[in-house]
Amino acid sequence: MTKLVILEYPDPRLRTRAEPVTEVDAALRQLADDMIETMYAAKGIGLAATQVDVHKRLLVIDVSAAHDQPQLFINPHIIAREGQDCVQEGCLSLPGIYDKVPRSTKVRVRALGRDGKPFELDAEGLAAVCIQHEMDHLEGKVFVDYLSELKRLLIRRRLAKERRQRTNLREARAGVPAL
Ligand code: GNR
Numbered sequence: 001m002t003k004l005v006i007l008e009y010p011d012p013r014l015r016t017r018a019e020p021v022t023e024v025d026a027a028l029r030q031l032a033d034d035m036i037e038t039m040y041a042a043k044g045i046g047l048a049a050t051q052v053d054v055h056k057r058l059l060v061i062d063v064s065a066a067h068d069q070p071q072l073f074i075n076p077h078i079i080a081r082e083g084q085d086c087v088q089e090g091c092l093s094l095p096g097i098y099d100k101v102p103r104s105t106k107v108r109v110r111a112l113g114r115d116g117k118p119f120e121l122d123a124e125g126l127a128a129v130c131i132q133h134e135m136d137h138l139e140g141k142v143f144v145d146y147l148s149e150l151k152r153l154l155i156r157r158r159l160a161k162e163r164r165q166r167t168n169l170r171e172a173r174a175g176v177p178a179l
């Protein structure tokens with residue numbers, strides 16, 4: 001098992017459109033397991049391959065209370081939607097940023113499972129939101145794309161400042177003198 005590195009906005013690699021998975025083999029299952037481990041380590045409820053710089057169409061989610069029910073979706077498609085609601089979202093690629101995004105309240109998803117076989121699933125609530133959020137990542141889209149240009153500008157500034165502070169702290173601990 002390997003914990004993978006999560007790309008952070010505005011990394012241009014998050015804009016890559018993922019390619020369909022052509023074979024569900026041992027290597028792909030290993031990637032899925034590494035994504036699940038990475039999602040749990042980061043305390044997320046979902047992760048798209050795009051976020052770990054792998055541009056293939058797979059995503060994992062776990063919206064269970066005990067964090068013991070990971071679900072894998074390979075080549076997911078939304079085949080039906082119902083309802084519309086604005087729900088507060090967060091993203092592991094935008095640490096500390098939360099805002100409301102319009103989403104369908106119910107979705108029916110068709111995807112391939114771990115065994116490479118197709119399945120269909122009805123999702124609602126947080127699972128529905130999370131699946132739509134992860135599928136956006138596979139299209140090179142992040143939730144702040146739904147916000148205004150001004151909000152995005154402020155978010156980019158805030159993230160840059162926080163990254164700068166994290167780097168400074170790390171260097172101070174390592175004994176690197178500030179300029
Ligand atoms: O951990 C996550 N929480 C979350 C909360 C509300 C709506 C969507 C999400 S997904 C996010 C993990 C993530 O960034 N997945 O891409």
Ligand code: NI
Nearest residue numbers: 090091092093
């Ligand atoms: Ni995300």
